[in-house]
Amino acid sequence: MKVIFPDQSSREYPDGTTPRAIAESISGRLAKEVIAAQVDDTLVDLSQPLDGEVHLKLIKPEDPEGLEVLRHSASHIMAQAVRRIFPDAKLAIGPAIENGFYYDFDLPEPLKLEDLARIEAEMAKIVAADLPFERYELSKGEALERFRAAGEKYKAELVEGLEDGTISFYRQGDFDDLCRGPHLPSTGRLKAYKLMSIAGAYWRGDSSREMLQRIYGVAFATKAGLEEYLKFLEEAARRDHRKLGKELDLFSIDDQIGGGLVLWHPKGARVRQEIEQFWKEEHYKNGYELVYTPHVGRSTLWETSGHLGFYSENMYAPMDIEGQQYYAKPMNCPFHIAIYKSRGRSYRELPFRWAELGTVYRYEKSGVLHGLMRVRGFTQDDAHIFCRPDQMPEEIERTLNFCLKLIRSFGFNDFKLYLATKPADSVGEPERWEAATAALQAAIDKVGLPSEIDEGGGAFYGPKIDLKIKDALGREWQCSTIQFDFNMSERFGLTYKGSDGADHRPYMIHRALLGSIERFFGVLLEHYEGAFPTWLAPVQAMVLPVTPDYLEYARTVMEDLRKVGIRAELDSRNEKIGYRIREVRLQKIPYWLVVGEREAREGVVAVSSRKEGDLGSQKVDWLKERLQKEIAAHS
Ligand SMILES: [Zn+2]
Ligand SMILES: [Zn+2]
Incomplete structure (x- = not known):
């Protein structure tokens, strides 16, 4: 028999030779290391007799x-x-x-x-x-x-x-x-x-x-x-967002309300508000318009969109209202399409980029629900782009760049892109699949990040790019998706008047950059182990009077900071200063300002930072400037 090794070298053996004997013929040490063999495409025991011509790879435990x-x-x-x-x-x-x-x-x-x-x-x-x-x-x-x-x-x-x-x-x-x-x-x-x-x-x-x-x-x-x-698991458990969410009083899930439905507490809501505010501003700056749409829609809408066909198992049972069936939305797309269709559209108006922080409801089995990562109601940072074919490649490049910029603003810098191409069963014209896939590939090439092609792994209605981010523990999280849709644009009969006066079909692209706000918040929480950067921290500075004698001065410091938008709080409890500082550290607050007799007299604060420790006695104006700079830089 002939054995061909991975380096393409080959050797003759008697028929019936086992992989173990082959390993021994190479070296006694190798024979002790290997545990199995791959023969052509099949894994076999070392004791399996072989014959004929085979490609053999000896397998070690660490493979x-x-x-x-x-x-x-x-x-x-x-x-x-x-x-x-x-x-x-x-x-x-x-x-x-x-x-x-x-x-x-x-x-x-x-x-x-x-x-x-x-x-x-x-x-x-x-x-x-x-x-x-x-x-x-x-x-x-x-x-x-x-x-x-x-x-x-x-x-x-x-x-x-x-x-x-x-x-x-x-x-x-x-x-x-x-x-x-x-x-x-x-x-x-x-x-x-x-x-x-x-x-x-x-x-x-x-x-x-x-x-x-x-x-x-x-x-x-x-x-x-x-x-x-095991160390990694320990670290992951320490960072578990469900544990941190409780310790830092950020969110909860209440069985009375239902699994997978999230309650955002004031501190969690503060962080979310910062994320959303930033997200909205960036979208306006980048040529998007924001829209708002309802949470429910009639069955006819979901029939037209096709969701009642291919997506119904992810949808909740309908509500009967005046004899008509309404469904909670699992996606925002049909609503944005309805805005598009609310009047005629001309080639001159395109592209449209319409974004919405749209809350959707999707059925998940109770057994798979997991904190904020797997929920039943969540807010997508959704947008739909409608554009002409000649605009499409630029729109894709633009979307990917915007996506990277946005995600980087949250402190993530390790990315991988996945391009999913046409599956065996698909809808849409082959030329559109080709053009869309080429545009996605070109955008990936241009940003020069590591990427992989998932050949045939796309949805039936269009190719897509998924962006995965790596967190502090090296875990990959899928957040962003840029997805073409040849199905819905057909089903809803989307058109625009071209320069030739005829009706044309626009390209429709779904995209979510953070993915779900809930999940992204969970990822952020674990990535930072609850120690949010200053711009996101629910409380940015805690003022701590040494004794109640300095409460009044402490309050003026807090109000001074609040006036310029810094989230300052005052811990006026009659507890030892050491105890309150420990609490500030446990709450992972970026700055704390101790004020006592000297500080009150000189109009300063004793500043400490979570990252840098003692920063000495400083004027409140110095602190304001420092925090404002830090917040603006997202550091
Ligand atoms: Zn077995
Ligand atoms: Zn969509």
């Missing part, structure tokens, strides 16, 4: 494919440990997932968190025993018989769903499991793992079926990799 094999094998080891501790456990499925794995079990008793340590200890024994993973095959009938006899109803159901023929199993020591493989050569190759949590999960994700218990674990190629990941 992406290797991590998947490792994590998947860890789920078998965990299942073996669970079976040893709970002999009545019925097993469902156990795949690898990002960073780890899970396995679903049907157990007579609910698992407790303490059980995880026991299971982990049992896993350690299995790993220490270094049991080989051995593959064997059974016929479908034999497999069914085995599972039915053992009362493994979930496994039996899985086998029933498989095609006739042989079914592969893996055995490590006293444990057998139905599986396609591949796996680690032996359990001892699992070096770094940890069980993380327990959750409920329906069998086959179907809420009418059995509720199972899912154990989540993580696994990495090395102990250092695991440590690093």
Whole structure:
């Protein structure tokens, strides 16, 4: 047989040679490192005999494919440990997932968190025993018989769903499991793992079926990799916007009102107001007009737009008003289109850029709701651009540049662009798809940022650019989208009078730059760990009189700052100054100004900054100027 390696070199081996033997023929050390092999496009065990002509890549634990094999094998080891501790456990499925794995079990008793340590200890024994993973095959009938006899109803159901023929199993020591493989050569190759949590999960994700218990674990190629990941999780938990939102009194979600519906508290609303104010000003400066539209619309509107066809599962049930059906809007587009259609449009007027902070309602399953990141009601920073074909490329370039400028103003500088192109099923003229895709690509090339093409990944109605931003923890968040729409412009029959006197179809582009205000706020909160830059901070300066004797002077300082628009507050509580300073720090307020006898006498304040510490005694005017500069610079 002929083996072709990734560097295109090749070598002859006897038929039936295994990847392990091939690795050994290269070097003993390599053979010890590798855990699986990729043969052509398929991952296989190291013990799989090969023949014919094959492209072979030997897989190490740290390779992406290797991590998947490792994590998947860890789920078998965990299942073996669970079976040893709970002999009545019925097993469902156990795949690898990002960073780890899970396995679903049907157990007579609910698992407790303490059980995880026991299971982990049992896993350690299995790993220490270094049991080989051995593959064997059974016929479908034999497999069914085995599972039915053992009362493994979930496994039996899985086998029933498989095609006739042989079914592969893996055995490590006293444990057998139905599986396609591949796996680690032996359990001892699992070096770094940890069980993380327990959750409920329906069998086959179907809420009418059995509720199972899912154990989540993580696994990495090395102990250092695991440590690093656990540290990242700790850091992410410290920054969790739900926790910070509570500590800083920014927002809440009330079960009485409903999941995924956000209450903005005064401090959160302050930040949001700053974001929105800035957003509106920038839009006016950049040639947009702002519009306002209703929150509900008649069913005929959503029929015309097509939403009742392709988007209805994301919409709430209609309300009946005077015998007509009204729906809460999941999108703003049909309303902006209605403005366009409110009168005839001429080529001379185009382009129109109409923006709205439009609150939309979309159904999400209660199980997936997550703080501000996944909600049921949210405000899109939406806009629709209607333009002539000759204006379209410039509009796209303009939109992308505006988008980057806006996002950068919030302190994000690490971006990646994703261009999604025409899918197999699509609507719209091929020439328009081509021109639109070319314009998006040209705009991406011009801004010179890292980008990727998602070939065929576009919506059926047009190509788009997604912009993902990286936060302080290196996590990617998708916020901005620039999306062509060939569907709605057709469905609503949008036209403008051309210079030739005939009707023409404009290009219609949806774009949201921050995405959803709720989600963007959540991203900001986690990015800054609640320590907003001065321009966004709900309270920018806290005045702290050393004792109530200086309350009056403190109040004049606060009012002085407020007069020029600085968000100053006064903590007049009769608490020790150290205690109140600690509170200011916990609230992550950018500046605090201590005033006592000397300050009152000399008309100054003792300034401290969150970033720079003690700034000494300063005149209030000095402080005003400093803050105003900082606010204007968004620093
Ligand atoms: Zn497996
Ligand atoms: Zn839209």
